Amino acid sequence: MKSFAFLVILLLLLVGCQPKQNQNSTPSILEPIPDSTNISSDQIRPTKKKFVAIVNDLRIRDQPNKKGLVLGKMPYGQTAIDLGEVSDFKEKLNIRGQIKNDNWKKISTFDETTQQEVEGWVYGGCLIEKDTVWKKISPKIYERKIIRATNEELSTLLGMKILDTFFFDGTILLKELKEGKLIKDGKFSIKGVKENAEIVGSDFKVHLELSGAYKNDFLEGEIERNVYKLERQEITILNYENRTCTWSSFWVGDLDDSYTYKENNPKENTFKYIKQQWLNDENNPMN
Numbered sequence: 001m002k003s004f005a006f007l008v009i010l011l012l013l014l015v016g017c018q019p020k021q022n023q024n025s026t027p028s029i030l031e032p033i034p035d036s037t038n039i040s041s042d043q044i045r046p047t048k049k050k051f052v053a054i055v056n057d058l059r060i061r062d063q064p065n066k067k068g069l070v071l072g073k074m075p076y077g078q079t080a081i082d083l084g085e086v087s088d089f090k091e092k093l094n095i096r097g098q099i100k101n102d103n104w105k106k107i108s109t110f111d112e113t114t115q116q117e118v119e120g121w122v123y124g125g126c127l128i129e130k131d132t133v134w135k136k137i138s139p140k141i142y143e144r145k146i147i148r149a150t151n152e153e154l155s156t157l158l159g160m161k162i163l164d165t166f167f168f169d170g171t172i173l174l175k176e177l178k179e180g181k182l183i184k185d186g187k188f189s190i191k192g193v194k195e196n197a198e199i200v201g202s203d204f205k206v207h208l209e210l211s212g213a214y215k216n217d218f219l220e221g222e223i224e225r226n227v228y229k230l231e232r233q234e235i236t237i238l239n240y241e242n243r244t245c246t247w248s249s250f251w252v253g254d255l256d257d258s259y260t261y262k263e264n265n266p267k268e269n270t271f272k273y274i275k276q277q278w279l280n281d282e283n284n285p286m287n
Contacts, residue, residue: 049082050130051107053122054147055095060111060120064104065091072111072118076153079130080109083119093125096148096167100125140176146190154190160219163272166192166208173214184214218243225271231255236271245269250278252286259286 053074061068064087074080085106092101102124111118128147135143146154147169151162157172173186192208212223218240225236232254239247248269249262261278278284 048084051080051082051105051127052130052133053078053080053126054128054149055126056150056153058122058126060107060109060118060122062120064106064121068121071120072109072114074109074122075112076149077157078109080107080122080127082106083108086124087121091123093123095123095125098148137173141186142174142176142182144172144174146170146172158188158190159184159217161270162210164192164208166206168192168210170210175216183217185216187211187213234275236274238269238271238274240269248274250274252278257286259284 053076056076058074059070060072060074062071063069083106087104090101090103092099094100100123104121105124105127106119106121108117108119110116133145133147135145137143144157146157149157149168151164151166151168154168155162168190170188170190172184172188174182175185176182188211190210192210193206207228209226210224212219213221219238220240223238223240227234232252235251237249238245245266247262247264248266249260251260252258259278261274261281261284263274263277266274279287281287
């Protein structure tokens with residue numbers, strides 16, 4: 001009998017020693033388990049500097065020189081993380097018509113071809129710090145700087161076909177939506193420069209300017225293309241209202257004459273089309 005009473009008392013003591021469950025705590029089965037794949041590289045390496053490629057197909061090599069094995073490529077505008085290593089020498093290279101004298105830098109980025117993270121060396125003259133490319137000018141508006149873009153790269157950025165074979169610099173405004181997506185919204189201003197191959201030995205450069213605006217990712221208002229060639233100027237305008245090109249015009253002026261051709265509701269909303277109509281116009285005194 002005594003042994004039975006002792007067992008009962010011992011059992012009560014053991015139960016009384018169990019920790020009481022917090023009635024306000026969430027059952028562990030409902031608590032999300034952190035997934036490392038959802039953590040951005042900014043959270044993992046917040047102190048690392050970022051670069052943006054300013055040439056297309058920028059080669060990533062296993063050594064800081066042009067003889068290094070190619071590990072992957074970066075498209076124009078892709079971001080890379082600076083790994084903090086720099087070559088102890090500088091190398092002169094011609095990058096899109098500009099002589100650069102820069103080090104090689106070790107970076108980490110995502111290779112779209114292999115779908116893997118790749119680390120390697122790239123030429124510093126083909127990179128620019130990301131902070132100088134993206135600028136937040138208001139809580140929801142960003143300015144995107146365009147640096148030495150080709151016509152193919154500019155076509156992708158603007159969402160419109162650019163045939164002029166220039167290198168382009170400029171800016172475009174983008175708006176951030178609730179879900180974090182950026183769309184074109186606001187003004188853009190682009191300048192292109194190239195050597196005039198027709199004038200041998202001359203320092204003269206052909207200048208091209210593109211300007212206009214977007215509204216909720218669609219062209220809106222007058223989109224203007226200006227070309228300066230020696231003593232001649234060309235101005236093309238495409239006018240958009242409610243996502244439709246309502247009219248376009250092409251004007252040419254030089255020291256002797258000028259002429260404008262305008263077409264309402266043009267058959268094609270391209271710079272090339274309206275220029276061809278100017279050339280075909282029988283009333284054009286400059287033909």
